[in-house]
Amino acid sequence: MDLGFSDEQDMLRKVARDFLAKECPEALVAAMETDALGYSPDLWARMAELGWQGLAIPEQYGGSGLGIQDLAVLLEEFGRALVPGPFLSTVVHVGTALLLGGSDDQKREYLPRLVSGELVGGVAYLEASGQLRPEGVQLAATPDGDGYVLDGTKLFVENAAAANLLVVAARTGGVGADGLSLFLVDPTIPGVAVTPLETLAGDKQAEVALSGVRVPASALLGGEGQGGQVLARVQLAAAVAECAYLVGLVAQDLDITVDYVKHREQFGRPIGGFQAVAHKAADMVIDVDACRFVMYRAAWALDEDEPDAAFHVSVAKSFISEASLRVVSHGQQLHGGIGFTREYKIHRYFLRQKAGELRWGDGDFHRARVADALGI
Structure with a gap:
C-alpha cells in the first residue's frame, strides 16, 4: 500500500486549491445557503470544463478514468473551500450507481451528460x-x-x-x-x-x-x-467521499484556528502561548492527520477492490465522524464568543461538519459494522 501522492495528484490539488480560492469565496458559500438551487450554475459549468465531474468516469464516456483516491484529493479541496452544490450527489452517488448497475444504453445516455455538467442528480x-x-x-x-x-x-x-x-x-x-x-x-x-x-x-x-x-x-x-448490491457499493463510495470532504474541512478549520491563536492577544501576549490553548491546537493536528490517513486507507481499499474494503470504509467513517467534531469544537472554543456567531466563517465549518458527520452513517452506525466484521 502506497499512500504517497503522485505528481498528477499534487498538481490536481494545487489547481483545485487555486481555482476554488478565486471562484468559490466565502461570500458565494454564504449566498448559496439561501439559494433555491444551492449552487452556482456558472461555477458548476467551469468545474465541468476542468474535467472534475468526469474525473472517475471511464474515458469511453468522456471522463478521465481515474480512481477514488484521485477523487478524494479533489474532495479534500472542496471541503477546505466548503464548496456548495450537487457534486457528491451527482458524481459519486449517481455516478457510482450508473457505473455499477446501468445497462450499456443507460451508461451511454447518462454518463456523458454527467461528465459535461448537464446532468444533476x-x-x-x-x-x-x-x-x-x-x-x-x-x-x-x-x-x-x-x-x-x-x-x-x-x-x-x-x-x-x-x-x-x-x-x-x-x-x-x-x-x-x-x-x-x-x-x-x-x-x-x-x-x-x-x-x-x-x-x-x-x-x-x-x-x-x-x-x-x-x-x-x-x-x-x-x-x-439487484438494487441492494448496487446500493451497498454506493454507500461505500459515498461514505469515503464524505470523509474526504470532512478531512479538507477540518484541515482548513485547523489552519484558520492556528492563525487566530497566533495573532489574538490577551493579557499582553498571543493566546497560543497559553498551554491550554496550545494543547487543544495540538489535539486538532493529531486528529486531522489521523483522519487523513484512515480516509486514504479506505479509498485505496475501494480502488483495489480489497475483500475487506467495507471494513476500512466503516473504520474511516466512524473515526472521522467523531474526530472531525472534536476538531471543529476546539476551533470554536479557541475563537471564543465569535466562534459561535453565524456571521463568522468558523461557525460555518462547525455546521457543515455536523451535516457530514451524519450523512451515510454516523459513528455509531459504522462502529456497529466494524464490530460485525470482527464477529462480535
Missing part, C-alpha cells in the same frame, strides 16, 4: 425510519404492463430541487436487500413532488413524494432485485 434512499439498512426501504414499485408504478416518500434527498435525474430505491419484493430495485426517475414528471427541507447547515435536502408515478421498464437500473 441525487439518490433517493432514506425514508421515515431513517435506516440506511435495506429494511428501511418501503417505497413500493408495482409491475404495471411494460413498466412499474412507484408509490411512497423519500426523505433527506440531497439536491433534489436542482436535480434532473434521481436514482430511486424501491421495494419490488421481500423484506431485505434481495427485494430492492433501483429506478431512474425524472423529478419533473407528473406524480413527483419535491419539497425542500430547512437545515441548520444550509445544505439542500428535500422530501420527494411519489404518487402513482409510472416509469417504463427501461428506467430499471440493473435487474429487478
Whole structure:
C-alpha cells in the first residue's frame, strides 16, 4: 500500500486549491445557503470544463478514468473551500450507481451528460425510519404492463430541487436487500413532488413524494432485485467521499484556528502561548492527520477492490465522524464568543461538519459494522 501522492495528484490539488480560492469565496458559500438551487450554475459549468465531474468516469464516456483516491484529493479541496452544490450527489452517488448497475444504453445516455455538467442528480434512499439498512426501504414499485408504478416518500434527498435525474430505491419484493430495485426517475414528471427541507447547515435536502408515478421498464437500473448490491457499493463510495470532504474541512478549520491563536492577544501576549490553548491546537493536528490517513486507507481499499474494503470504509467513517467534531469544537472554543456567531466563517465549518458527520452513517452506525466484521 502506497499512500504517497503522485505528481498528477499534487498538481490536481494545487489547481483545485487555486481555482476554488478565486471562484468559490466565502461570500458565494454564504449566498448559496439561501439559494433555491444551492449552487452556482456558472461555477458548476467551469468545474465541468476542468474535467472534475468526469474525473472517475471511464474515458469511453468522456471522463478521465481515474480512481477514488484521485477523487478524494479533489474532495479534500472542496471541503477546505466548503464548496456548495450537487457534486457528491451527482458524481459519486449517481455516478457510482450508473457505473455499477446501468445497462450499456443507460451508461451511454447518462454518463456523458454527467461528465459535461448537464446532468444533476441525487439518490433517493432514506425514508421515515431513517435506516440506511435495506429494511428501511418501503417505497413500493408495482409491475404495471411494460413498466412499474412507484408509490411512497423519500426523505433527506440531497439536491433534489436542482436535480434532473434521481436514482430511486424501491421495494419490488421481500423484506431485505434481495427485494430492492433501483429506478431512474425524472423529478419533473407528473406524480413527483419535491419539497425542500430547512437545515441548520444550509445544505439542500428535500422530501420527494411519489404518487402513482409510472416509469417504463427501461428506467430499471440493473435487474429487478439487484438494487441492494448496487446500493451497498454506493454507500461505500459515498461514505469515503464524505470523509474526504470532512478531512479538507477540518484541515482548513485547523489552519484558520492556528492563525487566530497566533495573532489574538490577551493579557499582553498571543493566546497560543497559553498551554491550554496550545494543547487543544495540538489535539486538532493529531486528529486531522489521523483522519487523513484512515480516509486514504479506505479509498485505496475501494480502488483495489480489497475483500475487506467495507471494513476500512466503516473504520474511516466512524473515526472521522467523531474526530472531525472534536476538531471543529476546539476551533470554536479557541475563537471564543465569535466562534459561535453565524456571521463568522468558523461557525460555518462547525455546521457543515455536523451535516457530514451524519450523512451515510454516523459513528455509531459504522462502529456497529466494524464490530460485525470482527464477529462480535
